[in-house]
Amino acid sequence: MTDYQKQSPMQAIEVNNIKKSYENKYALGQPDSKEGISFSVSQGELFGIIGPDGAGKTSLFRILTTLILPDSGTASVDGLDIIKDYKEIRNRVGYMPGKFSLYPDLSVEENLKFFASVFQTTIQENYYLIKDIYQQIEPFKDRKAGALSGGMKQKLALSCALIHKPSVLFLDEPTTGVDPVSRKEFWEMLKRLKNQGITILVSTPYMDEARLCDRIALIKEGKFIGIDTPENITAGFNKTLWSVQSNKMFKLLTDLRSHPFIDSCFAFGETHHITLKNNDLTINNLCRWLQQKGHEEIIIQEIKASIEDCYMQLAQNG
Structure with a gap:
């Protein structure tokens, strides 16, 4: 409390x-x-x-x-x-x-x-x-x-x-x-x-x-x-949170959700927000993986959680 x-x-x-x-x-x-x-x-x-x-x-x-x-x-x-x-x-x-x-x-x-x-x-x-x-x-x-x-x-x-x-x-x-x-x-x-x-x-x-x-x-x-x-x-948001962009945003959403080390992925305006299942995935590794999937102009950044991120996490767990 x-x-x-x-x-x-x-x-x-x-x-x-x-x-x-x-x-x-x-x-x-x-x-x-x-x-x-x-x-x-x-x-x-x-x-x-x-x-x-x-x-x-x-x-x-x-x-x-x-x-x-x-x-x-x-x-x-x-x-x-x-x-x-x-x-x-x-x-x-x-x-x-x-x-x-x-x-x-x-x-x-x-x-x-x-x-x-x-x-x-x-x-x-x-x-x-x-x-x-x-x-x-x-x-x-x-x-x-x-x-x-x-x-x-x-x-x-x-x-x-x-x-x-x-x-x-x-x-x-x-x-x-x-x-x-x-x-x-x-x-x-x-x-x-x-x-x-x-x-x-x-x-x-x-x-x-x-x-x-x-x-x-x-x-x-x-x-x-x-x-x-x-x-x-x-x-109280307790997971690593990244913002991800590429030149193929719809395909990016599908690809990110298929990655074995990504826990969740949601569209947030011009970016997608992802959380990780563990720390085995690095930004460089994810960038290379996305390039192999045909993505270009990739931008990946670690960000702080917003209320909406917290809502999505709580809703998913609840």
């Missing part, structure tokens, strides 16, 4: 053995195990759920925001039970679902006023909380929400989720389909919100965003395969 995990601040989210299935297909938990999803999030923490589409992230978020019931297990948000205290939880949390869910025929300002009125507050009362975000879209306040760009829709949705001053903020894949500049701006906003004491649970399929969280949980097929700080996750 890390020093980070030994600390015992107040818990904003507590989840114990939550399981959920749809027509006998498990979204959270495993059919052959009594254990479901369990984790906790401290007050004021920025916690990330990292995994691909279909891993169970949205089901988990819908359970914690009291939109659906779990099959089994218990959970609390802000000290309140998700079943017994669902009405109070809905008053205390902000939720930004993965799909744009505001009213496309209402203007930017009308959407914000509507959500403020639902929670019996006003834009003016909590404007300080959304000021940095809303100021970027305020020049377009009369534009229909459905006509906004992806990044502007994202900012409006976040403003609506914050307008009632929630203590816990749930963001389900908030940057999916958004341009890189808007993604960067969005995470800078989250850091500012965290500094104001808001607990944030965010899910994302983008592994590079994991490093921006205080702690992360890696999820695969409804099961957590690792929970820790991003730094500890990558520090």
Whole structure:
């Protein structure tokens, strides 16, 4: 257990053995195990759920925001039970679902006023909380929400989720389909919100965003395969990792996977990342072997593991 995990601040989210299935297909938990999803999030923490589409992230978020019931297990948000205290939880949390869910025929300002009125507050009362975000879209306040760009829709949705001053903020894949500049701006906003004491649970399929969280949980097929700080996750990668390129990248993937000393090989953008079964293979030996296979312009480098490398290793072992 890390020093980070030994600390015992107040818990904003507590989840114990939550399981959920749809027509006998498990979204959270495993059919052959009594254990479901369990984790906790401290007050004021920025916690990330990292995994691909279909891993169970949205089901988990819908359970914690009291939109659906779990099959089994218990959970609390802000000290309140998700079943017994669902009405109070809905008053205390902000939720930004993965799909744009505001009213496309209402203007930017009308959407914000509507959500403020639902929670019996006003834009003016909590404007300080959304000021940095809303100021970027305020020049377009009369534009229909459905006509906004992806990044502007994202900012409006976040403003609506914050307008009632929630203590816990749930963001389900908030940057999916958004341009890189808007993604960067969005995470800078989250850091500012965290500094104001808001607990944030965010899910994302983008592994590079994991490093921006205080702690992360890696999820695969409804099961957590690792929970820790991003730094500890990558520090736990225990195999030699090489990046390999050649002039025949598709053939290279097949050839590398056939080598007896290579444990795993995955495509990572313009390169392939490989791990070794032992230290009997050297870079020079692999380079010569690839040349014999007809490869040219070969580049092989030892690299440090990313979150995505760790995910692939944990997923393979799990």
